[in-house]
Amino acid sequence: MKVWVNGSICDAASACVSVLDHGLLYGDGVFEGLRVREGRVFALDRHMKRLGIGLKALSLNANVTHLREVVLSTARAYAERNAYLRLIVTRGPGPLGVDPTTCENPTILCIAASLTIHPTEKLDVGLDLVTASMRRPAADVLDPRVKSLNYLNNAMAKLEACQRGADEALLLNSQGHVAEASVTNVFVVRDGWLLTPPASDGALEGITREAVIRLARDLDVVAREKTLTRFDLLGADEVFLTGTGAGLVPVRSLDKRPIGRQVPGPLFERFAAAYRELTATDGVPLA
Secondary structure (H helix, E strand, C coil): CEEEECCEEEEHHHCCCCCCEHHHHHCCEEEEEEEEECCEECCHHHHHHHHHHHHHHCCCCCCHHHHHHHHHHHHHHHCCCCEEEEEEEECCECCCCCCHHHCCCCEEEEEEECCCCCCCCHHHHCEEEEEEEEECCCCCCCCCCCCECCCHHHHHHHHHHHHCCCCEEEEECCCCCEEEECCCEEEEEECCEEEECCHHHCCCCCHHHHHHHHHHHHCCCCEEECCCCHHHHHCCCEEEEEECCCEEEEEEEECCEECCCCCCCHHHHHHHHHHHHHHHHCCEECC
């Protein structure tokens, strides 16, 4: 593992931030998770664009061009052809108290490491989901399109799934519509169509989600954003999740009720193969 901390790259054991950093104290900051595949940082510019919007939404002053170079420098220092990168920008250290204007300079961190979200065997049998008891906050409470450090809603949903013996949690919004899973977007296959919840229902505008929608055109599959409920998942031919960390992962059940006739499903396997090829050949080379 290698970590960039405000201009210096070190091992994880040597990496330090202030205990007065407002990212730690108040979750005040944004982050991006990226993947290195076969020596290339996949969708780097798309991640940087999303990060820039998040910085603007939080009025955080950080140079996106510089952050792009931080990502590449950290990945090169880690020197692995396949890796996970976590870029973090916090409000920075300041006095105790929630006031963001008391922080003079942001803290910039980037972590390069290996990461496996789900065991490899789950790709063969699919994930078991449960519906989380808590709901996704509405956009006028905390807009899910901002990838902020405030991930308590996601973390508690994941904890509930683990305590109930499941692999992942399905989060609904206050209207009972599907938002996403705890760290991944949701896709439903029904009658050959590919459906995914819109951001207005509480879904993050995921980079992998976007890539799958683009791949649908290449695979001659109709892809649509559509408001979904649990009923749509239970009645689906296939369900799968997507995320930068997780990749593409099939789902076999929701609340102990089976989904589809075959897991992984045929459309999932087509998308998984196309996504593997895309991430191995597209991206910013490290060499």
